[in-house]
Amino acid sequence: MxxxxxxxxxxxxxxxxxxxxxxxxxxxxxxxxxxxxxxxxxxxxxxxxxxxxxxxxxxxxxxxxxxxxxxxxxxxxxxxxxxxxxxxxxxxxxxxxxxxxGSKLKRLIRVFGDVFVPIIPALVATGLFMGMRGLITQPQMLSIFGLTPEDISQNFITFTEVLTDTAFAFLPVLVCWSAFKVFGGSPLLGILLGLMLVHPSLPTAWEVAEGTGDPLVFFGFIEVSGYQGSVLPAFIMGFLGAHIEKRLRRVIPPTFDLIITPFLSLLLMIFLAFFIVGPIFHGIEILMLSGVEFILGLPLGIGGFLYGALNQIIVVTGIHHALNLIEIQLLADTGWNPINPIGSASICAQAGAALAVAIKTKQAKIKAIAYPSTVSALLGITEPAIFGVNLRFMKPFLMGLVGGGVGGFLATILQLKGTGMSITAIPGILLYLNDQILLYLLVCSVGFAVAFLLTWLFGYKDGMLSK
CATH class of the missing domain: 3.30.1360.60 (Glucose permease domain IIB)
Structure with missing residues (x-):
């Protein structure tokens, strides 16, 4: 209450x-x-x-x-x-x-946000577990206690794998549950559908991808495997499944609803998932990831600069949650998240711009907003800095974009990758508790410093017209 x-x-x-x-x-x-x-x-x-x-x-x-x-x-x-x-x-x-x-595209993007935001805490926790395991198993850390990686017991490794692998192995379960909830279906049916997509009787997606397992072949040409770590097919099935269930409830008499509706819903859903939706959208998913990897892989750090510069514009539009799908899939497929350090650099850059305004202004009201907004941004939440300070005067926001671009460029050149997602800036350090931690601090500091200096020199003076 x-x-x-x-x-x-x-x-x-x-x-x-x-x-x-x-x-x-x-x-x-x-x-x-x-x-x-x-x-x-x-x-x-x-x-x-x-x-x-x-x-x-x-x-x-x-x-x-x-x-x-x-x-x-x-x-x-x-x-x-x-x-x-x-x-x-x-x-x-x-x-x-x-x-x-607004437009159908913007509504669709908000749908992604509403489905994925509820499952982010689970992925944040998993990322932190990954960071902790990376720290504990570092040879340098073990050497302090006179140990080597070979001294770690298999039971301990298994225990850490339970903590770090569960969320991604059963990711379709989380996505289907959230999608059913958002689209008005029964969340329990969403959970059951997600569990069917990763049933242990199916060859896992990872085994098939690595060539250590063969997919099941139906009708001579449809290959079926589990959807461990798969996001887009689970999202589409959550959408379709919820609507199938609701339509069935409209036509099935209440007397038979408890028996017939779940039975027909799951039968239709699993048929669609294995033979139509899964194969099609899994292919689309691979193409999307290839596109992001292409941008990030542009030579000379160009991709990192572009993404770092545009990241906070995406936040302003409110569609940034749609990017969760790509980060989740990258983590599920590779165990690494190259997008996170670029995003962190762009966030720290907006913090740097807001701090420059806070120090430079003589207006008490602006200081009262800018200082707390800087702290908020350094903790990973940029909206107060963006909407309360930087966008009001526009130039600080633009200088923040430049800082984010420079930080993103550096993150790409250094091939920096996080072990999780959704925590950035200072809290994001927990995703780099390995030999990358100093590089992560460097990237965030560069983004912050560039935006601060540009804003101090060119981006703000008292008397500027607010937006």
Whole structure:
């Protein structure tokens, strides 16, 4: 149950946005409360900005997004539900909501965010376990205790493999569960479908890829293997499965619903998964990964520079959660994440730009926003720095993009790769507890320093027009 403090914040937000009648649907990500509204014009922006814990706001594609910060947004969201705001799934809204939410592409990208954000904590924990194992098993670390890697018992190795491999081995289970939940199906059926996709009777995707196992062949030409670590087929099956279940419930009499609906749903879903969706979308998945790897592999660090420079623009558009799919797949396939250090460099660059503004300005109000925003960005959350400081004056944001590009360039040249995802900047150090840690610190420091210096010299002066 939400505390009085958060109920007060929720009530003030509700009043400022024009009451519950103006809210079509409500959701949240790691830092922002996302409201799909009917009438943008009746929202009192000044009241929103004056509300306690609110660090900024913006409006895009029918969504009024209020920046609250990690942890706080969850509590405010719960308080909003308790005072009567419905968190209706926006994929079941009427025509009015569809028109408000912008283009089909932007709606699709938000779908990716809503499906993947709930499973990120599990992947974050797995990444931390990987980092800890990397630290503990480093020869240099073991030598402190007079040990070598050969001294580590097989039981301990097995224990660490349970911690580090489970989430990715059963990734389709997590994706199907979340997708069923988002699209209005029964999450339990989603879990069962995901488990079928990785059933131990099937040759694993890794065995087939490595040539140590043969796929099952149906009808003489359809090759079937398990979908361990596969993301896109599980996402598509979650979408289709939820809709199949809902359609069946409409036509099957209530008397037989408990027996017939799960039976037919799973039968149709597993047929589609093995013989149609899986083979097609697994191929698409491979092409997508090849595209990202191509960009990152452009010579002379060009790919890293481009991604590092564009990363925070993607955050501004609100579509950055769609990139989770690519990072998850890279980790599942290779055990490494080359995107994370580039993203960390771009985040630290926005922190550097915000700090330059904080030090250079003589306006107390700007300092009061810029200093905490810098700290927030260094902890991996850039929205306060971007929307509260850098984008308001535009040039600091642009200087941050340059810093991110330079840091991304350096990360690519040094072939830096994380062991997990979703934690960046200072917390991201935990993904590099191996011989990469000094390189990671160098990359983040360069991104920060370049943006700071450019903003200090060219990017800000008091009296600039805010955006």
């Amino acid at each position: 939400a505390s009085k403090e958060y109920k007060k914040i929720a009530s003030e937000i509700l009043e400022a946005v024009g009451g519950s009648d103006n809210i079509i649907s409500m959701a949240h990500c790691a830092t922002r409360l996302r409201l799909v509204v009917r009438d943008r014009d009746i929202i009192d922006d000044e009241k929103i900005e004056a509300t306690d814990q609110v660090k900024g706001f913006f409006f895009t594609s029918g969504q009024y997004q209020i920046i609250l910060g990690t942890g706080i947004v969850n509590r405010v969201y719960e308080a909003m539900e308790e005072i009567g705001v419905s968190a209706t799934s926006k994929y079941e809204l009427k025509e009015e909501a569809s028109q408000q939410e």
